[in-house]
Amino acid sequence: MYYSKCHGKLPLPGIFRFPANCHGPSVLLLLLVAEGIDGFAKGSVNFTIGKLIDELKAFERFVRLVGGRRNIYVWILALGLILGTVAGAFKLIAWWEAVTAAVHLARVARHCGPPNSECTPLGPIASSRIRN
Numbered sequence: 001m002y003y004s005k006c007h008g009k010l011p012l013p014g015i016f017r018f019p020a021n022c023h024g025p026s027v028l029l030l031l032l033v034a035e036g037i038d039g040f041a042k043g044s045v046n047f048t049i050g051k052l053i054d055e056l057k058a059f060e061r062f063v064r065l066v067g068g069r070r071n072i073y074v075w076i077l078a079l080g081l082i083l084g085t086v087a088g089a090f091k092l093i094a095w096w097e098a099v100t101a102a103v104h105l106a107r108v109a110r111h112c113g114p115p116n117s118e119c120t121p122l123g124p125i126a127s128s129r130i131r132n
Helices: 024-048 058-066 070-083 086-111 124-131
Strands: 002-004 008-010
Touching (some): 024 086
């Protein structure tokens, strides 16, 4: 029987255990916050420009290819299961999403910053969509 001060008594196999210093809740919090920030960045581009963030430039398409998404997460978890460290794979997923969110946020700031009038809600792309 596995016991720690964070989890109590849980019948978990060794590969599903977090260390006794209990990083599980903080890793989950990191994943949820990063996913929220990433969703905000994607949504702000869609709201202001009317395009998906992946349609802006080639770099964004590359980030979509390797960024934090379900298919990447499945591969990381499968590799963690094969190697016997699912907890480590979960930590990697959380950090992968945090890096993806940071890249998306930086790209949104670059594309939709104050000097660029194309990204304002009444910019040329959005205003042409309103007239149609």
